[in-house]
Amino acid sequence: MSILEVQNLTKKFGGITANQDVSMTVEKNSITAVIGPNGAGKTTYFNMITGVYQPTSGTILLNNEKLNGLKPHEVSKKGIARTFQNIRLFSEMSVLENVLVGMHTHIKAGLIGILFNLPAIRKEEKASEVKAYQLLEYVGLAPLLNEKACNLSYGAQRRLEIARALAAKPTVLLLDEPAAGMNPKETNELTQLIKKMRQEYNLTIILIEHDMKLVMEISEHIVVLDHGEKIAEGKPEHIRNNPKVIEAYLGSGAVQAG
Amino acid sequence: MKSLWKKYKQNKLVQGILLLIYISITSLSLFMAQKSVTAFLLLLSSLLLLYFTNFKNLTKWLIAGIVLVFLLPFTASNGDAYQSYMEVATLVGIYISMALGLNIVVGMAGLLDLGFIAFFAVGAYTYGIFATVQASNFMPFGTFPLSGESFWLFILIGCFVAALFGILLGIPVLRVKGDYLAIVTLGFGEIIRIIFNNLDRPVNITNGAMGIPSVTPPRLFGIDFLYPSQFYYIVLVILLFTIFTVRRFEHSKIGRSWKAVRENEIAAQAMGVPLVRTKLMAFAIGASFSGMMGVVFAAKQAFVDPTSFTLLESITILVMVILGGMGSVPGVILGAAVMTILNLQVLTEVTSWLNQLNSTGAFSIPDALSPSKMQRLIFGLLLILFALYRPKGLLPAKNHVYNEKELQEGSAKENKGKQEVMPDHSQIEKAQEV
Ligand SMILES: Nc1ncnc2c1ncn2[C@@H]1O[C@H](COP(=O)(O)OP(=O)(O)O)[C@@H](O)[C@H]1O
Ligand SMILES: [Mg+2]
Numbered sequence: 001m002s003i004l005e006v007q008n009l010t011k012k013f014g015g016i017t018a019n020q021d022v023s024m025t026v027e028k029n030s031i032t033a034v035i036g037p038n039g040a041g042k043t044t045y046f047n048m049i050t051g052v053y054q055p056t057s058g059t060i061l062l063n064n065e066k067l068n069g070l071k072p073h074e075v076s077k078k079g080i081a082r083t084f085q086n087i088r089l090f091s092e093m094s095v096l097e098n099v100l101v102g103m104h105t106h107i108k109a110g111l112i113g114i115l116f117n118l119p120a121i122r123k124e125e126k127a128s129e130v131k132a133y134q135l136l137e138y139v140g141l142a143p144l145l146n147e148k149a150c151n152l153s154y155g156a157q158r159r160l161e162i163a164r165a166l167a168a169k170p171t172v173l174l175l176d177e178p179a180a181g182m183n184p185k186e187t188n189e190l191t192q193l194i195k196k197m198r199q200e201y202n203l204t205i206i207l208i209e210h211d212m213k214l215v216m217e218i219s220e221h222i223v224v225l226d227h228g229e230k231i232a233e234g235k236p237e238h239i240r241n242n243p244k245v246i247e248a249y250l251g252s253g254a255v256q257a258g
Numbered sequence: 259m260k261s262l263w264k265k266y267k268q269n270k271l272v273q274g275i276l277l278l279i280y281i282s283i284t285s286l287s288l289f290m291a292q293k294s295v296t297a298f299l300l301l302l303s304s305l306l307l308l309y310f311t312n313f314k315n316l317t318k319w320l321i322a323g324i325v326l327v328f329l330l331p332f333t334a335s336n337g338d339a340y341q342s343y344m345e346v347a348t349l350v351g352i353y354i355s356m357a358l359g360l361n362i363v364v365g366m367a368g369l370l371d372l373g374f375i376a377f378f379a380v381g382a383y384t385y386g387i388f389a390t391v392q393a394s395n396f397m398p399f400g401t402f403p404l405s406g407e408s409f410w411l412f413i414l415i416g417c418f419v420a421a422l423f424g425i426l427l428g429i430p431v432l433r434v435k436g437d438y439l440a441i442v443t444l445g446f447g448e449i450i451r452i453i454f455n456n457l458d459r460p461v462n463i464t465n466g467a468m469g470i471p472s473v474t475p476p477r478l479f480g481i482d483f484l485y486p487s488q489f490y491y492i493v494l495v496i497l498l499f500t501i502f503t504v505r506r507f508e509h510s511k512i513g514r515s516w517k518a519v520r521e522n523e524i525a526a527q528a529m530g531v532p533l534v535r536t537k538l539m540a541f542a543i544g545a546s547f548s549g550m551m552g553v554v555f556a557a558k559q560a561f562v563d564p565t566s567f568t569l570l571e572s573i574t575i576l577v578m579v580i581l582g583g584m585g586s587v588p589g590v591i592l593g594a595a596v597m598t599i600l601n602l603q604v605l606t607e608v609t610s611w612l613n614q615l616n617s618t619g620a621f622s623i624p625d626a627l628s629p630s631k632m633q634r635l636i637f638g639l640l641l642i643l644f645a646l647y648r649p650k651g652l653l654p655a656k657n658h659v660y661n662e663k664e665l666q667e668g669s670a671k672e673n674k675g676k677q678e679v680m681p682d683h684s685q686i687e688k689a690q691e692v
Contacts, residue, residue, distance in 0.1 A: 050528060072527035082528055090521035093514070094657040096665075100511075101518045105530035107511045111539075114510040115503060125510070129660060130668035137669060146659050168530055 003028040003204050004049075004172055009058035011044050011228075018044040020228045021058070026172070026221075031198060031205045033215045035239075036225035037249055042208045043085055045225070046174050050082050051075040062172070077105050081170035083161040085177045085208070091150035095141060098149050098160055099132035102167025135163040139193065155186040162193070166201065173197070175207040179214055187211060194218055216240065224248065273311040280304055281325065289333040295603055298343050301330060302350075302595070309588060326494060331487060345486035348558065350598045351493035352551045355500045357578040357594035358587065359547030362504065364576065365585035365655070366513060367540035368520030370440040372572055373427075373447020377545035379567035380423050381416035381552020383454055383464060385409065386562035389474040395462045406477025412553050413496065420549020423450075424541035432537050447572050455564040469563025476557050489558045496554065500547045504587055507543065509658050516540050517585075570634070574601075577637050581644055583651025592652050601633060 004026040011019040018041040026032050034042050047053045049060055051072040060067040062078055070078070081102075090098050107128055113121040136142040139159040144152065149160060158178055165173055178194070179187045191214050198205055209215050215222065215236070222239045224232040226248035232239060239245055266272055281304045288297035308321055334343045360374045387393050389409070393402040431442050458466030476483040476492070483489060507513045515536045518526035527533055556562045574597065582593020644651065 052524060052528075071532070072524070073530045073532045076528055076530035084525065084528075088522045088525035088528075090518050090525065092521055092657075093517055094660070096660050097514055097517075097657065101514050101526065101531065102529045104511060104515060104518075109511050111512070114506055114512060117506060121510075126668070130665055130672060133660075133665040134669045134672070142666075143662075145662060145665070146657070148657065164529065 001028050002026060003063060004206075005059075005061040005064070006049065007059040007061070009045065009048055009060065010056045011041070011048055011053060012056045017228050019048070019055075019225075022223075022225065022228075022230050023058075024223050024230070024233070026204060026206060028204055029198065029202060030221060031194070031207070031219045032221045032223065033219035034206060034208045034223045034225060035210070035212075035215060035249070036231075040225040041228040042225055043176055044228075046082060046176055046206075046208065049075075050080055050174065073105075076168055076170075079169075079171040080174065081165035081168040081172075082174035083158070083165055083176055083178060085180065087154075087157050087161060089149040089152075089157055089160060089164075091148065093149060094146050095136065095149055095152065095160060096129070096132050096145040098164050099135050099167045100128060102164035103128050103132065104168075106169060132167060135166055138166070139163045140189075154181045155183075155190075158182065158190070159193070162197075166197070170203065172204045172206065175205065175209075177208050177210065179209055179211045187214060190214070191218055268312075270312050273313070277304065277307055277311060277321075280307060281329070285329050285333040289336050291337065294337075295339075295607060298334060298346075299599060299603065301325070301333065302347075302599075306592065327491075331490065335487070341486050344490045346599065346602050348486050348490045348493050349602060350595050351490070351497045352555060353575065353578065353598045354591050354594040355493075355497050355551045356548045356575050357582070357590045358500050358504050359544040360575050361544075361579050361585065361587070361590045362507070362516065363540050363544040364579055365583075365590065366508070366516040366520065367537060368516075369537060369540065370436070370443070371541075371544075372440050372444035372569070372576065373450070374443075374544070374548065374575055375567045375569075375571040376427075376447045376450035377420040377423055377548035378552040378555065378571075379450055379454060379564075380420050380545075381549035382556040382562045382566070383470075383552075384416050384419050384549070385412045385553040386470045386473050386556040387463065388412070389557070390470050390472060392463070392465060392470050403474045406474050406482060409474075409476035409483075409553070409557055410478070413550050416549040416553035417546045418549075420552065421542040421546040423549075424543075424545030425538050427545075428538040428541040432534060444569065444572075447567075447569060451564050451567050454567070464564075467564060469561055469565075471561050473556050473560045473562065475560065483557070486558070489554065492554055493551075496550050500550075501587070501591070503543075503547075508587065512536075512539065574637065577641060581640060581651060583654045586651060586653050586655035589651045589653035589655065596652075597637075600636075605633065605636070 002025045006022065006024045008021045008023055009019055010017070010021055022041075022045060024032070034045060036042055044053065048055045049067070051067065051070050051074065055068065062080065065078070067075055067078065090101060093101070107124060109121045109124060133142060133145060136145055139162055141152075141156060141160055141163065144156070149157065152160060158181075162175070162178065175194070179190055182190060194205060194207070195218060197203055207219070219236060222234065222236055223230060224239060224242075224245050231248055232242050232245050234242075266276075281301070284297055284301040284304060288294060288301050291297050304325060305322055308318055311318070313321070330347065331344065334340050356374070356378060359377075360371065363369050363371045363374070388402065388404050389406075389412070390403045393400070393404075427443070427446050431439060431446070434442055454464045455467055457464040458468070464470065483492065515526065515531045518529065518531055519533060519536050523533060526536075555566075559566075575594075578594040578597045579590050580593075581597060582591065583589025
């Protein structure tokens with residue numbers, strides 16, 4: 001059963017066409033990878049799905065519901081969460097607070113309740129803190145709960161972004177280059193984490209990644225973009241040997257080097 | 259020396275004794291002295307000493323309450339300068355409230371606002387117009403001025419009207435960011451002042467540049483509030499309310515969303531934080547503090563005119579926030595207190611001292627260089643010094659420290675709960691065997 005349906009998505013920035021008629025169907029509880037060389041339009045594609053950019057044309061359907069025209073926070077409410085290629089944490093806030101912001105939609109407290117510090121609000125806040133802490137335990141950052149987010153190591157920041165996204169209780173999770181800047185050991189741990197997350201949180205995951213080992217290991221479906229267009233799509237073993245993909249990804253003449 | 263300091267930092271008893279001695283000496287000297295600004299200021303700074311003790315929060319609030327409600331007014335009441343001290347204390351309270359309001363907008367939500375005094379003006383005029391005959395110029399019904407009892411209601415009205423203006427300002431302004439936002443808010447502040455300055459024609463609503471005189475004093479149980487020593491208590495109550503409100507918001511969903519928007523708008527939105535709503539809420543709540551104090555200010559001065567609400571006032575409040583520490587509630591309180599006292603007490607004291615020297619002929623200084631006229635220069639210098647040496651302010655903002663042990667226990671408890679609900683496979687197998 002498909003959960004996300006993207007139809008003919010096009011995005012133009014003035015003269016640049018960042019995405020041209022890109023379509024894809026994402027199966028529920030699957031892991032899909034979007035790959036392609038730098039500047040291919042992958043991040044732009046994510047930005048359109050999450051409402052950061054409005055597509056020039058095309059449709060995005062989540063469970064057959066149109067997402068076009070929604071603001072990013074409304075898309076988040078519909079159940080799509082994401083991480084960012086250039087890490088976007090709330091750097092001056094503590095690690096735990098970062099995760100708590102992720103819970104924003106699920107914390108019911110209103111102006112009056114907060115002002116009068118009603119018992120129900122206090123209880124909700126305490127429960128949220130515990131939940132946030134559990135998410136930190138899940139990604140292995142629990143001992144750093146009171147640390148400022150900007151003081152974390154690169155790999156830890158990436159994991160914090162994942163914990164924060166999980167806090168929003170998404171059904172679809174978009175990861176933009178989650179392994180970028182990680183060493184092989186960290187990448188390996190991340191691979192395991194992604195697999196585990198999909199299982200335990202019943203997630204549908206779409207990820208942009210350059211690390212081909214990771215991509216081939218965990219994805220069931222791969223979409224390849226080049227110059228804003230989809231040049232191939234299919235199972236990993238299918239994509240691995242596609243000459244068009246090899247050429248786009250490595251550039252002509254680089255085939256033997258790879 | 260260092261070890262002594264360490265011991266002091268750990269020992270509550272020593273801290274308590276020292277604090278007690280300090281408060282006794284300063285309040286006694288304030289009581290005995292006929293006119294000693296120093297004693298007055300030293301007694302006030304006992305609150306700073308209190309802030310740095312290790313006492314429980316409730317204890318700190320209790321001690322601060324005793325000092326502010328009883329000790330300070332009582333010991334000051336013995337000298338001739340009683341009302342002038344209370345005037346300073348009242349203004350300190352007013353400025354702290356406003357700085358706390360601006361701190362929400364600038365410090366927490368990260369929206370640089372250079373027209374913040376406009377909301378104070380809105381509050382002041384709201385009461386000023388209806389508590390004088392001014393309102394009868396355009397109101398088709400009712401008799402004006404309203405009685406002094408209405409003042410208490412007007413604190414609430416001022417709060418809401420200012421919040422409304424905050425939202426009205428916010429809606430068009432929030433399309434712009436950073437420097438542009440600063441310029442637009444600056445314009446807004448000036449526009450409000452100029453409107454009040456010119457709203458005497460065709461219908462005389464604000465009496466223009468002449469200002470609105472003889473504002474009805476507040477009245478409670480048949481007593482009129484006329485003196486600073488009386489307004490002091492009104493301000494104290496509102497100030498307490500603002501501090502509690504800010505504290506509540508700061509560590510709640512709302513405060514976190516303000517900070518998230520400040521830190522990264524795109525990530526905040528992706529996490530479900532509605533940008534416009536969050537920013538408008540910051541503007542409205544920040545403005546409402548100013549609005550309430552505006553009402554008090556109008557009643558205290560018994561006179562409202564546009565010159566009280568210039569750009570320099572907006573800048574002064576901003577300087578308080580920056581000096582104290584953007585986003586830090588204790589810092590902003592300290593910053594506002596220091597700036598107000600510097601402005602009202604220290605500069606005027608130094609001026610009168612220099613004048614004395616002048617008259618005795620010991621020393622001559624041109625009038626243009628008198629310290630009270632160099633307020634802007636001094637603010638500027640302070641800002642530069644702080645930007646260079648203490649960019650995060652006197653008491654930098656700190657994140658809430660969560661109790662790790664408590665969270666660990668909470669987490670463990672919940673995990674256990676889950677396991678009990680979902681029996682593991684071995685149990686199911688056993689059940690099947692049976
Ligand atoms: N906001 C923008 N304005 C103008 N051009 C943009 C914008 N965002 C992306 N682009 C352009 O779109 C193209 C695709 O960028 P991007 O989606 O970031 O690629 P990728 O993530 O695949 O490396 C690039 O040429 C980039 O310069
Ligand atoms: Mg990218």
